[in-house]
Amino acid sequence: MSNLAKIKSKLKQAELVAVTKNVTVEQLLELYEEGQRDFGENRVQELIRKEGEITVPLNWHFIGPLQRNKVKKLLQVNNLKYIHSIDSLKLIDELIKQKDEFKGEELGLFLEYNTSGEEEKHGFNSYEELLLASKKIQEKLSPKMNLMGLMAIGKIRTEDFIADAKESFATLKDLKEKLEKDLNTSSLKLSMGMSSDFELAIESGSDFVRIGRALFV
Numbered sequence: 001m002s003n004l005a006k007i008k009s010k011l012k013q014a015e016l017v018a019v020t021k022n023v024t025v026e027q028l029l030e031l032y033e034e035g036q037r038d039f040g041e042n043r044v045q046e047l048i049r050k051e052g053e054i055t056v057p058l059n060w061h062f063i064g065p066l067q068r069n070k071v072k073k074l075l076q077v078n079n080l081k082y083i084h085s086i087d088s089l090k091l092i093d094e095l096i097k098q099k100d101e102f103k104g105e106e107l108g109l110f111l112e113y114n115t116s117g118e119e120e121k122h123g124f125n126s127y128e129e130l131l132l133a134s135k136k137i138q139e140k141l142s143p144k145m146n147l148m149g150l151m152a153i154g155k156i157r158t159e160d161f162i163a164d165a166k167e168s169f170a171t172l173k174d175l176k177e178k179l180e181k182d183l184n185t186s187s188l189k190l191s192m193g194m195s196s197d198f199e200l201a202i203e204s205g206s207d208f209v210r211i212g213r214a215l216f217v
């Protein structure tokens with residue numbers, strides 16, 4: 001039995017993406033049996049393998065670093081619904097180039113922001129870049145591919161975990177609100193919160209929490 005019910009009871013407004021990168025298809029299907037439909041993977045190769053073994057329809061969320069030479073393969077994955085980790089303008093150019101490979105109905109894109117400024121982390125580093133990336137998606141991408149919102153990963157090296165997490169989430173929320181004003185929309189979402197900090201993320205207004213370890217302990 002997984003911890004799904006316990007975690008779900010804490011979600012409030014947020015949706016759960018069950019991150020299955022470290023577990024088997026059998027474990028994934030146990031969550032499916034319990035009603036979970038949204039699953040996250042961070043490697044294209046593993047996502048393709050798992051999708052190939054699964055016969056039930058579910059919603060895949062790609063959450064990991066995406067190399068440009070894997071974009072085509074990723075877009076071809078059945079049931080791909082979201083990419084949370086769009087982290088550069090060059091990656092968007094590649095998505096534009098490969099957009100016809102996507103055969104699904106709709107693909108939601110999140111721009112990843114590096115809220116902690118740590119060098120090893122992926123993501124955009126300024127509001128101007130986010131705005132540019134958003135406009136590029138809106139103007140040049142396929143009508144099937146939509147800007148969903150912003151994503152962040154909490155700080156890796158931290159001495160005050162709670163304070164840093166809250167600061168990171170507040171930063172992302174501010175950026176989202178600024179972006180909504182500039183794009184004249186009110187529909188952007190926040191993808192933030194993992195096993196260790198999802199309750200803080202939910203308090204900070206997260207729409208999608210991405211949880212792996214805490215589901216399977």
Ligand SMILES: *Cc1c(COP(=O)(O)O)cnc(C)c1O
Binds near residue numbers: 021064153194212
């Ligand atoms: C692995 C991963 C998660 C889930 O992390 P847990 O600590 O297992 O909950 C969330 N987001 C991203 C981008 C990940 O790579």
